[in-house]
Amino acid sequence: MSDVTFARLGAEAAGGLMDELCEVYADAYGQVPGEDATVKVDAFRGRATAALGARNYELVTARAGDELVGFVFGYSLRQDRDWFAGLQPAPEEGFTDERGGERTVVLAEIEVRKAWQGRGIGRGLHDSFLRGRREERATLSANPAATGTHALYEGWGWQRVGVVPGGPGAYYREYVKFVRPLR
Numbered sequence: 001m002s003d004v005t006f007a008r009l010g011a012e013a014a015g016g017l018m019d020e021l022c023e024v025y026a027d028a029y030g031q032v033p034g035e036d037a038t039v040k041v042d043a044f045r046g047r048a049t050a051a052l053g054a055r056n057y058e059l060v061t062a063r064a065g066d067e068l069v070g071f072v073f074g075y076s077l078r079q080d081r082d083w084f085a086g087l088q089p090a091p092e093e094g095f096t097d098e099r100g101g102e103r104t105v106v107l108a109e110i111e112v113r114k115a116w117q118g119r120g121i122g123r124g125l126h127d128s129f130l131r132g133r134r135e136e137r138a139t140l141s142a143n144p145a146a147t148g149t150h151a152l153y154e155g156w157g158w159q160r161v162g163v164v165p166g167g168p169g170a171y172y173r174e175y176v177k178f179v180r181p182l183r
Helices: 009-015 018-029 037-051 122-129 149-154
Strands: 005-009 058-064 067-076 104-112 138-140 159-165 174-181
Touching: 005 018, 005 037, 005 122, 009 018, 009 122, 009 174, 018 037, 018 104, 037 104, 058 122, 067 122, 104 122, 138 149, 149 174
Parallel strands: 104 138
Antiparallel strands: 005 058, 058 067, 067 104, 138 174, 159 174
């Protein structure tokens, strides 16, 4: 990874990289037979653009020379976001309280180009992003069928806390939620 550099950026700078972020996203997922890749990328662009307005948004990029090879972004969770709505099993009292929106950071996306996967870049992005956060804990959602990814997250210190139903227009019927303490 000596040829890869990481940079932390705010929302304004991230907005100018949206086309590059979409390219990395598309490459990370690859072409799925019978699937229109533009639908998935357009949905990502919509989520990524909306996230730019979130509280304490940050993007961490990984570059090899001028090429963007990976990224992670996230933001502070707002109480009204209902991130854990419908969580099963039901969490303990106070688990979903955000205490002013500074309790939890959402790790919204972490993507690495296929040719760069398996080199520790995803872990480097993950660690760089979380190391710079001041919240008490982090959370992320995962595809319920991606058990290999779940094992990876658990190896990185994340704990599975349950499953929530996907909302209207969601990509999956349900999502697995993970949490990790930061302090």
